[in-house]
Amino acid sequence: MSTTHVLWWDFSHPGRLWALLIIPALVIAYLVIMRFARNRGIRYTNTGIVGAVVPRQRQWHRHVCVALTLCSLATITGAWAVPVGDTKVPRERATIVLVLDVSQSMMAADVDPSRFEAEKSSAVSFVSSLPAAYNVSLVTLSGHPNTLVPPTVDRGVLIQAINSLSLQDGTAIADSITDGLAALKQAPAGDDGTQAPGLMVLLSDGSETSGGDPVAAAQQAAAASVPINTIAFGTQNGYVDLDGERFNVAPDTNLLAQVASTSGGRALDASSSDELNTVYKDLSSDMGYETQKTEVTARWVLVSLMFGVVAAFGAVGMAARWS
Structure with missing residues (x-):
């Protein structure tokens, strides 16, 4: 309807x-x-x-x-x-690529109980809220991004994968976008032989640390008609202690906003668990519809x-x- x-x-x-x-x-x-x-x-x-x-x-x-x-x-x-x-009409099918930051900065405790635990909990709720017919893929964002779960409608597999995430070194935003685009190509075709529309949700609490160009990667997403909805997670005062040193790990809101605007997606911020849940609910509602003439x-x-x-x-x- x-x-x-x-x-x-x-x-x-x-x-x-x-x-x-x-x-x-x-x-x-x-x-x-x-x-x-x-x-x-x-x-x-x-x-x-x-x-x-x-x-x-x-x-x-x-x-x-x-x-x-x-x-x-x-x-x-x-x-x-x-x-x-x-007009906005319900989207019958789609492939969602969920890119989750698993870099060391996610251990920051400026978000209760920590950025990492809040990220996983909210991601499980988000995945569970998506229409059952949607294929969902999980990509980890670190120094070496990995497609942990190819596009699937099996929510159990996705939830298990999210709950089993562990922290890694580095933040390669550009490479994670490239991996996300590759994951979309693995989605099964519909009955008419066509691929479902692709959408990407990228959550990060840091900046590019691997020398890639996230905006250039976002341009590739735009060329493939894949909007990237970014979530800048965490506060500007967040910090982590590594090897005896304290590092500020404020999210790079400007970079993520550029990625979103370049790809045709939305740039959102969340500085608490409740805000992150609200952002995901907003995205879930928005992704359920597409614009048609x-x-x-x-x-x-x-x-x-x-x-x-x-x-x-x-x-x-x-x-x-x-x-």
Whole structure:
């Protein structure tokens, strides 16, 4: 079942919109007629007699009726041009690549109980919330990214893999995106032989440390029509102690925002477990729909009818005053 929320309008026959030029012509004609009527009224100096013979009408009443009639004409012209709206409809199938950061910085405890534990818990909830028909793949983000689970509909395998994640060295964001794109190609084709739309969710709490170019990788994703939704996880004050040294491990929000915008995805932030769960719920809801072109002529006709009915009532009211 599809939703009817229209995001944008276009027209299948925009050339027909030239008919709208009749509206300014009618406005000019109306103004000329009104001016002529005022000039003609000046000839009658005995206004008392005129008032007794001709019922007085409110000028605004007449103007409103004319305006509503013109609005009706405009909307019916738009309907004639066959309006097409971008509507959100449920996505029947998709392949989601979940890229989870398992670098050492994820041991930071600025998120309760730790970034790593919060990441795993939220990822399990996210995977469980996705439609059963969606294939999901799990890619680990470290110095050596790995496709831990190829695209599958088996949520049990995914949840087990997420819970068994362990920390590793390094943060190769660019390579993890490349691995994610490769994982998408492993997704089974549908009954019609085509691949399902691919989407990527990348959570990271750090910066690129392996010398790759995440933005260039995001460009490859954009070329493959794979939007990357990034989640910058953690606070700016997060730190870890390694080899007797303390390191600040603030998420690189600017880099992740670039990756998201370049690929056509969304850039989101989360600095707590609750915020991360909220972000995942938002993404889950958004991924359940896709935008399609749908004809919405009936809506325009309905609006035109509403304008026309109100204008007709106004015209009947004016005619009753003259009778």
